[in-house]
Amino acid sequence: xxxxxxxxxxxxxxxxxxxxxxxxxxxxxxxxxxxxxxxxxxxxxxxxxxxxxxxxxxxxxxxxxxxxxxxxxxxxxxxxxxxxxxxxxxxxxxxxxxxxxxxxxxxxxxxxxxxxxxxxxxxxxxxxxxxxxxxxxxxxxxxxxxxxxxxxx
Amino acid sequence: xxxxxxxxxxxxxxxxxxxxxxxxxxxxxxxxxxxxxxxxxxxxxxxxxxxxxxxxxxxxxxxxxxxxxxxxxxxxxxxxxxxxxxxxxxxxxxxxxxxxxxxxxxxxxxxxxxxxxxxxxxxxxxxxxxxxxxxxxxxxxxxxxxxxxxxxx
Amino acid sequence: xxxxxxxxxxxxxxxxxxxxxxxxxxxxxxxxxxxxxxxxxxxxxxxxxxxxxxxxxxxxxxxxxxxxxxxxxxxxxxxxxxxxxxxxxxxxxxxxxxxxxxxxxxxxxxxxxxxxxxxxxxxxxxxxxxxxxxxxxxxxxxxxxxxxxxxxx
Numbered sequence: 001x002x003x004x005x006x007x008x009x010x011x012x013x014x015x016x017x018x019x020x021x022x023x024x025x026x027x028x029x030x031x032x033x034x035x036x037x038x039x040x041x042x043x044x045x046x047x048x049x050x051x052x053x054x055x056x057x058x059x060x061x062x063x064x065x066x067x068x069x070x071x072x073x074x075x076x077x078x079x080x081x082x083x084x085x086x087x088x089x090x091x092x093x094x095x096x097x098x099x100x101x102x103x104x105x106x107x108x109x110x111x112x113x114x115x116x117x118x119x120x121x122x123x124x125x126x127x128x129x130x131x132x133x134x135x136x137x138x139x140x141x142x143x144x145x146x147x148x149x150x151x152x153x
Numbered sequence: 154x155x156x157x158x159x160x161x162x163x164x165x166x167x168x169x170x171x172x173x174x175x176x177x178x179x180x181x182x183x184x185x186x187x188x189x190x191x192x193x194x195x196x197x198x199x200x201x202x203x204x205x206x207x208x209x210x211x212x213x214x215x216x217x218x219x220x221x222x223x224x225x226x227x228x229x230x231x232x233x234x235x236x237x238x239x240x241x242x243x244x245x246x247x248x249x250x251x252x253x254x255x256x257x258x259x260x261x262x263x264x265x266x267x268x269x270x271x272x273x274x275x276x277x278x279x280x281x282x283x284x285x286x287x288x289x290x291x292x293x294x295x296x297x298x299x300x301x302x303x304x305x306x
Numbered sequence: 307x308x309x310x311x312x313x314x315x316x317x318x319x320x321x322x323x324x325x326x327x328x329x330x331x332x333x334x335x336x337x338x339x340x341x342x343x344x345x346x347x348x349x350x351x352x353x354x355x356x357x358x359x360x361x362x363x364x365x366x367x368x369x370x371x372x373x374x375x376x377x378x379x380x381x382x383x384x385x386x387x388x389x390x391x392x393x394x395x396x397x398x399x400x401x402x403x404x405x406x407x408x409x410x411x412x413x414x415x416x417x418x419x420x421x422x423x424x425x426x427x428x429x430x431x432x433x434x435x436x437x438x439x440x441x442x443x444x445x446x447x448x449x450x451x452x453x454x455x456x457x458x459x
Contacts, residue, residue, distance in 0.1 A: 025435065138439075246342045260444045261329040282333070282344040283344050
């Protein structure tokens with residue numbers, strides 16, 4: 001049985017260390033067999049990256065790449081919380097927030113950047129109930145994702 | 154005891170088949186006795202309808218009608234998941250996202266279009282904890298709703 | 307052992323009565339040992355206060371004060387629901403929605419106004435998984451917060 005960590009490596013990706021918490025909150029909170037994960041952004045080496053409005057300063061392709069970076073940051077947080085990502089039973093919810101230009105309406109294509117990667121790593125268990133919407137984000141980052149997973153206790 | 158399906162029929166409404174999933178996600182995910190429902194839009198016959206900014210291209214009345222269509226689409230998803238809507242014990246959460254014009258501030262009146270219908274069908278159990286806010290939406294749809302219900306296992 | 311109510315008093319603050327429900331929804335819904343709390347605004351004496359765009363009509367400092375008022379309103383709802391705030395085991399999730407001007411990107415500093423107060427009252431158990439984002443809000447209020455707590459049954 002391949003582990004999520006091995007699948008991440010075979011995709012040529014690297015699991016980052018846990019996402020920096022930039023203010024007074026927790027990166028995730030476990031309640032029962034659910035983990036509620038704080039909104040994560042496309043931080044790289046501890047700094048916000050992928051800045052600007054999607055559909056204006058940031059292209060759709062770059063926004064999808066930013067969404068993949070966010071997923072890796074979330075996985076870094078979960079790795080620190082769980083020890084082994086194989087303890088994740090399924091992805092329950094993903095709320096994908098896109099810093100879209102006023103005329104941008106393809107938030108779901110940005111969100112696919114995130115869930116395509118989750119499905120590549122976790123199979124069907126990586127396909128959460130999802131919303132993808134447009135709003136403004138801290139630091140002017142292009143994408144932020146809040147998520148929830150169910151785990152083996 | 155009248156079933157939710159009978160109440161829907163007596164209101165002159167028709168339960169649609171499950172909402173089309175337009176990207177890489179699940180329409181809903183069950184975890185324990187909670188069902189987390191993906192953001193649903195006012196799709197009609199598989200196509201996005203009720204397009205435009207509420208308070209500008211879309212009137213309040215039409216937006217409320219769109220919110221009712223969204224509720225029916227969510228019920229279509231839950232019917233496919235549960236078999237019988239009477240397995241729904243209560244509506245826990247509704248996050249009502251309105252594609253509002255910059256000067257539109259009556260998101261709660263749009264959201265009442267959704268929860269008035271839920272209460273008509275489910276009684277007091279149809280009155281969730283709710284937020285109603287303004288942001289941009291995929292396809293430029295007028296309303297999108299993410300929800301959560303508690304069910305009998 | 308100091309109770310949350312005593313800590314609120316020692317901070318010179320007053321617990322308001324439950325937040326007025328301005329439309330067809332529930333102020334909170336309990337499911338198992340989780341309480342899902344509806345979006346609460348900075349209502350004062352039953353009326354929306356702290357109106358306008360943060361970063362334009364409303365300063366960062368005033369927005370942080372508004373976030374504190376929202377937390378007190380949420381605590382008023384939980385006091386009515388639980389009887390004693392000491393039944394709150396931990397703050398699980400906070401979704402902090404800021405009515406930000408287009409160029410405002412410090413949503414997390416507004417949100418700290420809320421979680422700093424929660425931590426002052428509940429200690430480390432008051433530090434939820436959190437997102438802080440910018441969008442439009444009902445009544446043009448400056449801040450709205452949706453939250454979730456875990457309680458002793």
